[in-house]
Amino acid sequence: MPKMIFVNLPVADLSRSIAFYEAIGAVNNPQFTDDTAACMVLSDTIFVMLLTHPKFAQFTPKAIADAHSSSQVLLALSQESRDEVDGMAAKAGEAGGTVDIGPVQDHGFMYGRSFADLDGHIWEVFWMDPATVAGGEPPST
Structure with a gap:
């Protein structure tokens, strides 16, 4: 299996961010999308995880x-x-x-x-x- 990268980004408005990334060519993977996060596929090995601020905060003790x-x-x-x-x-x-x-x-x-x-x-x-x-x-x- 090739190495993959998942870039996790905190976003203020998940719906608007999904639309933005779709506009630049990413495809939403609904299997990993809910009301707190969205998986945007840029290629077979590159994914952008859009996370609401509360969801992002679950992964780091640092301020966003x-x-x-x-x-x-x-x-x-x-x-x-x-x-x-x-x-x-x-x-x-x-x-x-x-x-x-x-x-x-x-x-x-x-x-x-x-x-x-x-x-x-x-x-x-x-x-x-x-x-x-x-x-x-x-x-x-």
Whole structure:
């Protein structure tokens, strides 16, 4: 079985967050969704668990950070092409997210953009030239 990742995010409004993640291409898995949490499938191995604040608090003794004013993690997600990077950023903006919170990164062999979801969690979506990923030298910029 391949390794999987489950990213757990506290959200203020579960229904709105489900709609946001569906708008950027995630699929809700109803088997692991109830009124306190939702499992959003990004790929066969990448899942985002949206948890209400009370549910999230069950897993940590620490205070829940306000991702609108502080950062604890940056989430990076690869895409198959530059167009897919632009498409996901556009969908995030159309669904109420904040797009390009950092500068667009264009290094020729790698291209990336960022957005914040409705709760301020930062996602960096990027494309990298497959030849570079396979061990080729990146072109000089």
